[in-house]
Structure formats: structure tokens, C-alpha cells
Amino acid sequence: MAGRPRNPELEQRLLLATWELLTERGYDALTLAEVANQAGAHRTDVYRRWSTKAQLVVETLTEHLPPIIDPDTGSLLSDLRAIIGEFAKSWSAPWIDGVVGLLADLQRDPDAELAFRTMAEGRGVPLGRALARAIERGEIAATTDRALAGDLVEGPLMHRRIAARQPLTPEFLDSVATVAHQVLTNTARLPR
Structure with a gap:
């Protein structure tokens, strides 16, 4: 015997309520009961779909984070700068502090961790395409480590925003793009 059919409209209300609460109060203050209340639903509606807060938040981020643009400017440096600017929008959002709590919860929730990795990999696709174009143009070696x-x-953005608690200024983003470009093109100059 099949269970109750899924209600896509209810799921969208629950995800929107989660997004609103996440952006207003952050991850740590968010509860599944509040999500249900905000969406005009029952707590069982939430628990039936997501057994943990981490799973709900990962799906909400997947649904509501704006996509990373896929620029093709004709040069790796300007592609990097555009992509870094897109990443910076997310890392500068007020709710990003809550991601630290989410990351801690992911260690206890393998399903949410897998979904988070899948989402992160999807957001990295434009960078992968930019690197592939740079390889085709001969700007970087075909053996370039794409994970690195x-x-x-993105690593410097995460560190500056979460650990150093500093803003992601345009000058900083330009520096990150320049250094990443120098490393990837093997043109970095070490101090003597």
C-alpha cells in the first residue's frame, strides 16, 4: 500500500519558510517546529520529509541559493574574477555564519553531508568550465588540479569571512583572483 502522495506546494512552502527563518535568524536559531509554524503546516509535515534540520537546510540552500554564473570572458583571469564575485555574494550574506553550525551537524548526518557535497559540487561547475576553457586556450596545463x-x-573567501571576520572587499576579491591566476598559470613570483 502506497503512502500519501507528496504535495509539491507544501514542500515549497516549507522550503521558503526555512529560507526566511535561516536568513532572518541563522541556522542555530532555526527549529523544525518554527518552520512548520511559519509555513502554516504541521510539525509532522516537516518530519515526514526531513528527519533532521541539516537535511532540511541543505535542501533549502540547494533550492534558494542563486546560481553561480558561468562567464566566458575569453581569459582565465577575468573568468576567475567573475566567479569569485559570485561566490562572494553567498559568503557575504548575513546567514553565512549559520553555515558553521550546519557544517558541524553534517558530521553527524551522512545523508545531509552527501546532499551538501552534491550542492557544493554543482555550484563549482562554472569554475570547472572556466578551467576547461583555459586549458583549451593553453593558459593552463591539462594536468591542473581542479580541486586545488x-x-x-573559494578557500580565502571562507577564511576571511568566517575565521578572520572581515568583509570581502572588491580589492580583496581582485587579489584572490590574481593570486589564483598566478598559481594556476605557474607565473607566481616568490619573494627572494
């Missing part, structure tokens, strides 16, 4: 490239591009 992702770390070079």
Missing part, C-alpha cells in the same frame, strides 16, 4: 583550483578560489 576550487580551494584557491
Whole structure:
């Protein structure tokens, strides 16, 4: 015997309520009961779909984070700068502090961790395409480590925003793009 059919409209209301609460109060203050109340639903409606807060928030982020643009400017440096600017929009959002709590919860929830990794990989696709174009143009070697490239591009943003608690200024984003470009093109100059 099949269960009750899924209600896509209810799921969208629950995801929107989660997004609103996440952006207003952050991850730590969010509860599944509040999500149900905000969406005009029952708590069982939430628990039936997501057994943990981490699973709900990952699906909400997947649904509501704006996509990363896929620029094709004709040069790796300007592609990097555009992509870094897109990443910076997310890392500068007020709710990003709550991601630290989510990351801690992901360690206890393998399903949510897998969904989070899938979402993160999807958001990294434009960078992968930019690197592929740079390889085709001969700007970087075909053996370029794409995972390292992702770390070079997004890692400094995460560190500056979460650990250093500093804003992501245009000058900083330009510096990150320049350094990542120098490393990827093997043109970085070490101090003597």
C-alpha cells in the first residue's frame, strides 16, 4: 500500500519558510517546529520529509541559493574574477555564519553531508568550465588540479569571512583572483 502522495506546494512552502527563518535568524536559531509554524503546516509535515534540520537546510540552500554564473570572458583571469564575485555574494550574506553550525551537524548526518557535497559540487561547475576553457586556450596545463583550483578560489573567501571576520572587499576579491591566476598559470613570483 502506497503512502500519501507528496504535495509539491507544501514542500515549497516549507522550503521558503526555512529560507526566511535561516536568513532572518541563522541556522542555530532555526527549529523544525518554527518552520512548520511559519509555513502554516504541521510539525509532522516537516518530519515526514526531513528527519533532521541539516537535511532540511541543505535542501533549502540547494533550492534558494542563486546560481553561480558561468562567464566566458575569453581569459582565465577575468573568468576567475567573475566567479569569485559570485561566490562572494553567498559568503557575504548575513546567514553565512549559520553555515558553521550546519557544517558541524553534517558530521553527524551522512545523508545531509552527501546532499551538501552534491550542492557544493554543482555550484563549482562554472569554475570547472572556466578551467576547461583555459586549458583549451593553453593558459593552463591539462594536468591542473581542479580541486586545488576550487580551494584557491573559494578557500580565502571562507577564511576571511568566517575565521578572520572581515568583509570581502572588491580589492580583496581582485587579489584572490590574481593570486589564483598566478598559481594556476605557474607565473607566481616568490619573494627572494
